[in-house]
Amino acid sequence: MVVVAPLIPPLQKVLLNSMNRSAVSIVRTSSIALLILVLIGYSIFQAQKLIRGPIIDVYTPENGVTYNQTLIEVTGRAQNIAYLNLDDRPIFTDKNGNFSEKLLLSPGYNIIKLDARDKFKNYTEKRLEVILKEY
Numbered sequence: 001m002v003v004v005a006p007l008i009p010p011l012q013k014v015l016l017n018s019m020n021r022s023a024v025s026i027v028r029t030s031s032i033a034l035l036i037l038v039l040i041g042y043s044i045f046q047a048q049k050l051i052r053g054p055i056i057d058v059y060t061p062e063n064g065v066t067y068n069q070t071l072i073e074v075t076g077r078a079q080n081i082a083y084l085n086l087d088d089r090p091i092f093t094d095k096n097g098n099f100s101e102k103l104l105l106s107p108g109y110n111i112i113k114l115d116a117r118d119k120f121k122n123y124t125e126k127r128l129e130v131i132l133k134e135y
Helices: 009-046 048-052
Strands: 055-060 071-079 083-086 098-104 108-117 123-132
Touching (some): 009 048
Antiparallel strands (some): 071 098, 083 108, 108 123
16 A cells, blocks of 8 residues: 655645735735726726817707898707807806807808817817898
8 A cells, every 4th residue: 555645744834825825916916906997997087078178069050051030049068168158158058068049140141159168278169150041
């Protein structure tokens, strides 16, 4: 009968301790790396507003449209803004960023200017060209 001698107990203990330490080290390093990646991703997500600046979407009127009435309504949505102006006159948005303003057109060719600034002084502008055709 062959008897296989077990590893020397102190040597066995050293090997188990070193494996446990390396496993703990790997888990700790992986956790820290994952935390850093999550923080970087969240920071980029939150910085979108700063990076993109103000955004103006105009629903009505469409650019180049001809109207028969002098009173029109300018509607749209503005995002990431601190100030919004319609023809250099301040207008206001609701809590979702929607705006709606009445505007009188002059006979003939009209340029409607919407401009916005965000709290970081980024600027954007939309120009619409409409025509008032009176009979």
